């Protein structure tokens with residue numbers, strides 16, 4: 167009893183000494199788990215491979231139940247529960263590429279889990295594919311069976327089939343053999359082979375190519391036959407009979423179909439023969455017809471072309487006269503220029519004008535009526551033997567007669583200078599011919615072709631009355647009289663002649679305090695702008711515009727400063743500036759000033775005479791001597807008429823008073 171107690175105590179002691187904090191109930195822990203691959207991780211095909219899962223468990227004597235799980239690419243592939251503590255083994259006999267993957271194992275003991283690291287197994291080498299076929303010779307359109315197998319391989323596959331190295335089919339499957347039904351449409355020899363890939367989680371592994379099997383495709387003995395009658399001398403509108411049949415014999419009871427078409431247009435389809443009747447299409451060097459035979463996927467074609475001759479040409483629609491004015495009579499003619507006379511008598515051709523009610527028929531293809539006010543479209547058709555052809559559209563554009571032209575001038579009319587006369591009609595179809603007359607003599611002609619153009623005539627006149635002698639004529643129809651305008655009404659500007667400047671009233675004497683009128687007179691058309699200048703001044707002393715041919719400039723109180731030479735300048739719309747001759751204006755001293763001066767002068771002279779006399783008598787006694795005095799001068803004012811020519815005025819005369827001793 168004492169020994170038993172001792173033993174229990176020792177056991178307890180040892181338990182607590184281990185230092186591991188575990189549930190008092192647990193008597194084990196999983197120390198490690200490793201997976202190894204034997205004999206190697208990289209092995210050739212057919213190797214017997216073993217996966218070994220080694221677990222180290224720290225435990226007491228208790229027998230533990232171990233749950234193993236084996237994973238490939240994270241998916242469980244096997245599990246087992248055992249109480250054995252030996253390594254857990256998993257056999258992969260004669261491995262295949264499909265065994266490639268990452269393996270791991272997992273252990274679970276009473277809820278405790280541990281998983282090993284992943285180990286990768288790589289198997290190299292795939293079996294060579296083998297191709298078999300059930301038949302090596304057949305005719306077009308027939309199918310054959312081909313089996314491709316990957317002997318001994320496992321996993322998921324993709325099988326590829328090749329016809330002369332070109333991939334033709336692809337099949338997925340989980341069996342090592344796949345069946346393909348192959349149809350070869352090209353006649354001749356074909357080399358058929360196959361290959362496969364094993365599909366893995368990671369990527370497919372391709373096999374090498376299989377054996378090659380040569381097959382021969384022979385032509386079907388059956389062909390389509392196209393017949394068209396008649397075979398030649400076909401004209402538009404003729405009836406064509408077309409048959410599409412099959413020649414030869416078809417062993418298999420495959421469905422066949424015939425299709426008759428013209429270019430890309432299907433005419434009819436049927437089983438073993440088709441008949442078709444139609445009117446010959448429009449004339450052309452060749453119309454292609456096809457008879458197409460379809461057996462399964464085989465297509466055979468017979469093609470024939472037929473030339474179709476023209477029965478009559480497309481009609482043309484023309485108008486007479488070529489140009490027509492509103493409401494004028496006109497004739498439209500519809501005519502097919504070429505007719506196949508061997509088939510068609512010209513009188514068999516029927517012409518119709520559209521719109522039908524627009525004009526009255528006058529014999530075959532001739533239609534008569536009056537032009538409308540606006541543009542109108544006509545078409546015509548020619549018909550014979552069921553064939554109908556339409557002309558191009560003819561647009562009749564009735565012309566508009568010119569309206570009475572207006573005659574006017576552009577800009578100013580200045581006598582003696584060239585100016586332009588415009589002749590214009592508001593309405594009228596172009597081209598319009600404008601003719602200018604002066605005194606009923608034609609002096610110019612102008613043809614206006616485009617709306618932007620104008621009929622302008624450049625003329626010059628030398629008398630104002632000539633302006634009203636111009637008239638013009640507009641005409642837009644040949645062999646027709648034109649329409650005359652009214653007479654030209656325009657203001658003629660007469661350029662200015664030389665102006666004359668005069669003093670008014672005609673004054674001989676101009677004294678300080680008087681008033682002065684400088685009158686400027688000129689010939690030419692008003693309004694006229696007058697300017698008066700004093701010689702030497704840049705600015706005029708006065709400027710004014712008048713509606714008459716004269717104007718005066720008035721100075722009301724004259725002073726000495728007004729003296730000087732004056733001229734006047736005139737200007738009108740003829741744009742010529744003209745100036746007068748100079749006239750001199752001399753303003754005299756006032757009368758009372760003169761009187762005062764004379765008095766003083768007389769006094770001085772008297773004194774001088776007196777002194778002279780005294781000196782004379784004195785010198786007579788002494789010797790003979792001379793005194794030479796200076797010449798003095800007094801202006802006597804102007805002479806002649808101020809209103810007369812300024813040339814006279816400027817020649818003023820003067821005299822001097824010699825101071826004689």
Ligand SMILES: *[C@@H]1O[C@H](CO)[C@@H](O)[C@H](O)[C@H]1NC(C)=O
Nearest residue numbers: 212213214215257258259260
């Ligand atoms: C693989 O194991 C099988 C039996 O499962 C045996 O017949 C075969 O000879 C073994 N192959 C090799 C290469 O050891």
Ligand SMILES: *[C@@H]1O[C@H](CO)[C@@H](O)[C@H](O)[C@H]1NC(C)=O
Nearest residue numbers: 300301309310311312347348
């Ligand atoms: C070969 O296979 C094809 C398609 O499966 C079949 O139509 C044909 O009758 C077969 N030929 C023979 C000789 O069995």
Ligand SMILES: *[C@@H]1O[C@H](CO)[C@@H](O)[C@H](O)[C@H]1NC(C)=O
Nearest residue numbers: 409436437438439440441442
């Ligand atoms: C086509 O015409 C031929 C002879 O003209 C005739 O034997 C055949 O039955 C016709 N076929 C059809 C589908 O009308």
Ligand SMILES: *[C@@H]1O[C@H](CO)[C@@H](O)[C@H](O)[C@H]1NC(C)=O
Nearest residue numbers: 540541542543544559560561
């Ligand atoms: C005439 O036909 C032309 C086109 O061909 C069209 O543009 C025009 O508007 C037509 N005129 C009338 C008056 O119908």
Ligand SMILES: *[C@@H]1O[C@H](CO)[C@@H](O)[C@H](O)[C@H]1NC(C)=O
Nearest residue numbers: 633634652653654655656657
């Ligand atoms: C000339 O035109 C003016 C105004 O432009 C007009 O007053 C005059 O009556 C016209 N003369 C004639 C003869 O038409």
